[in-house]
Amino acid sequence: MGNDLDAGTPTDMGERPTLRTVAQATGFAVATVSRALAGDPRIAEATRAKVAEAAKRLGYVPDRAARRLRTGRTQVISLLLNTEHEFLGFTHEVLSGITEALAGTGYAVTVVPDSPGEDRLAPVRTILRNNLADGMLFTRTEAFDPRVRLLMEADFPFVSHGRTEFTTPHPWVDFDNEAFARAAVERLVAKGRSRLSLVLPGEQFTFTQHLRYGFVSAARAAGIEYEIVAGVTLDSPTREIAEALTQARRGPTPPDGYVCVGEVTAMVTLAALADTGAVHGVDADIVAKRASPIFDNIRPRIDTVFEDLRATGRTIAGMLLRRMAGEPPEGLNMLFHPDPPR
Template sequence: MTDGAQTEKPTLRTLAQATGFAVATVSRALSGDPRIAAKTRAKVSEAAARLGYVPDRAARRLRTGRTQVITLLLHTEHEFLGFTHELLSGITEALDGTGYSVTVVPDSPGADRLAPVRTILRNNLADGLLFTRIETFDPRVRFLMEADFPFVSHGRTEFAAAHPWVDFDNEAFARAAVSHLVARGRRRLGLVLPGEKYTFTQHLRYGFLSAVREAGIDHQIVADVTLDSPHDEIAAALTAARRGPAPPDGYVCVGEVTALVALAVLADTGAVHGVDADIVAKRASPIFDDIRPRIASVREDLRATGHAMAEMLLRRMRGEPPEQLHRLFVPQPRFDVPGR
């Protein structure tokens, strides 16, 4: 108890006493203020390192209003396999060592998607926001642009004003998928789309339709279900289509789940993958290499995506204008067909 003071958590006052400078000087020295003499700065940093000083986040936050927190709105309804894991890993990786921490808040697409954003701004819970599943005129994007609050969206909008985004080129994916299937002689392609409101749905549809038209082949966009529908509903819709007069002989699948469902439907209706129909898919996880029969697929690297989003957000928070802040991940033109 007598020497307890030694183990106390060091604060600016501790450093001030240790160096002989005033608290204010120490603070400014640590922040690298050029108006503090270089020698003083060196002394203070040395003492800080020696005593293991770490600034108190709460105090800094109270004083400056900055939280040192970045929040990810986590889409809860549906998951592309591994999406959350990979994206989060990329984000934490990029933020490692920056002093920022990542909090996760659920984004329930059924509920008001704006509500969590409002709460975060109102209660000052974060300095920046990341979110996914962007709508063409996403209310969150509109709100945040008006509030001039830093964010990066995973996906684009159709607003006129520029905002930071990272996206995967789903139009190119759809085109490539179609031409892959066409090259294999397929003449009637099926597609299950995500919900109508999402921007990437428009990109997928456009890419798919224009490629299909250019190739002069037939197509079918499966009605009444989306990627987020329960598996059995997707299966039912695909089964109905297979039993119809002109079943597709090729499928473009936007996620692993749809691909697996399509594969199951083929099997369950007595069709053989590679013979009666081919499937190509976009995947986030490496599991496709292990699926038999092998499915051709293109990988969306969500770890890299998360990394890029977090880095871009840091830049935006540092004040960079949004005009240059966007990045489109373009899929490899060739589909990986897992090796023999």
């Protein structure tokens, strides 16, 4: 081996090896090397082995730009990130799950801001038109989400976190929020609570309807009173939520049970209880959805139901890979079920 003085090419050692480097090292043509590395069966077994060895030895890695230019495939997956304030680890957990599922696949994740007030289609259009990704992931899905409609029309691979109400099937991953709400209500009823309260996310999101249905139907089934806090959503400033909750507590018949969809609401609720002189566990109870271990460290302890967001991230990414590989959308659905409350 030694130093290949005869190679006298501009491509010297230290440069990034290309197909040409490998071709020269093996004596085959560039086209052959390309095919061999792609595992093309028309290339002889022995050749494939020789090329593979040389590629590995030289540390050859295909150039993304060249491949992308040639094939039109970007090897990129875009995640639409909502840029509203968010307090607990939603983004971190989902993103960790996604990168976990994508490790070793050659796919890169790019993060694209999805400003909630703005046109939610704009970033999607940009990605489609300028061919910036091979697939897309997003959250906070709406019943007739325009992004879903557009992507289905364009036949562009995506997985939504959250279901829609379109009749055409598309890949989605969701948490069974109806079951969560139902279980939360039942848990509170079991504790003897009979006037329940719930703060919902914005009306437009599908999971809001699931939560509402689970909450309302379970409360009715138990024959107890319930109210959905008016005038605020989960995305309202916490100050406003706190005010609404406090005001409700000062009414003639304050709630004695709270279903909280997020950790923040749970904290706000705890604070509202404290501020109105009520004692958790005595005057009222809370059951909350929990996506992080933080509630292990809250006093008073409150009942929680765990939603595994890292698994969610892994799943949406894995499903997108399958969709991009050509699987039909029909089978690509996954509904996570709440563990029993604890």
